Amino acid sequence: QKLGLYTTVGIGDNPVQAKLALDLYAKHNHELIGEIHYETVPDKIWSITELTAVWGIGPRMAKRLNRLHIHNMYELAHTNPYLLKQQLGIIGSQLFATAWGIDRAQVTEPTKVKEASLGNSQVLPRDYFNQVEIETVIKEIGEQVAARLRHHHKLAGCLSLSIGFSYAAAEADG
Structure with missing residues (x-):
């Protein structure tokens, strides 16, 4: 408070949830804290209507998703994951997992x-x-x-x- 610095915090059950909580919620509320947990994924992630608001989805990826008739995170979460992988490669699988709040990255001690x-x-x-x-x-x-x-x-x-x-x-x- 002395320095006038603000800290935002994203809390989640894994790094993807914490990152989304930080980007989508902590930076946009007066408490500066955002939380996403597995049980809140439908409310907190699937409710996102702007794909480019999500970490990992830029304008070009959003256009590719739109061509697959995916316009929001709910539609992404409910698209056939095999179709996503076929059309987008490994990034399609990663985006599907993100839509469900799943992080398949292995968190280990730093090498x-x-x-x-x-x-x-x-x-x-x-x-x-x-x-x-x-x-x-x-x-x-x-x-x-x-x-x-x-x-x-x-x-x-x-x-x-x-x-x-x-x-x-x-x-x-x-």
Whole structure:
């Protein structure tokens, strides 16, 4: 209230019902709360006369539905689902389920995003020919990466080493 911010809430038995409740009811009443449950689907969803008011139905999809003699959510809910799938593909099945307040999406824990890798690369100031010097440079780079891993409390799952070469030295060698 101090900041003058308003929050709208859609409540439902599944994400589709909550989304429809938010879009169709919460945003349009003074309480800013909308609810749809399975038992209220006939009153709350089938009563929608404007197809484009429903999430997932744009003007082009509404025209396609109109060509199938579907002009509102009641007609969509009572159309043969096999006809919808035949005419509209998988989206037809999804729209039929939406008309009944059914959400077939699997709600799971968010998949863990693969973490970024840690690495280090250096362009050396000169060419190295002595094996001991080369081993020292590789060891120092490895120690820098290991220190960063420790700092972030991480373990390496894979270690890769790439070594480039001086084009000047390669050309001189022929």
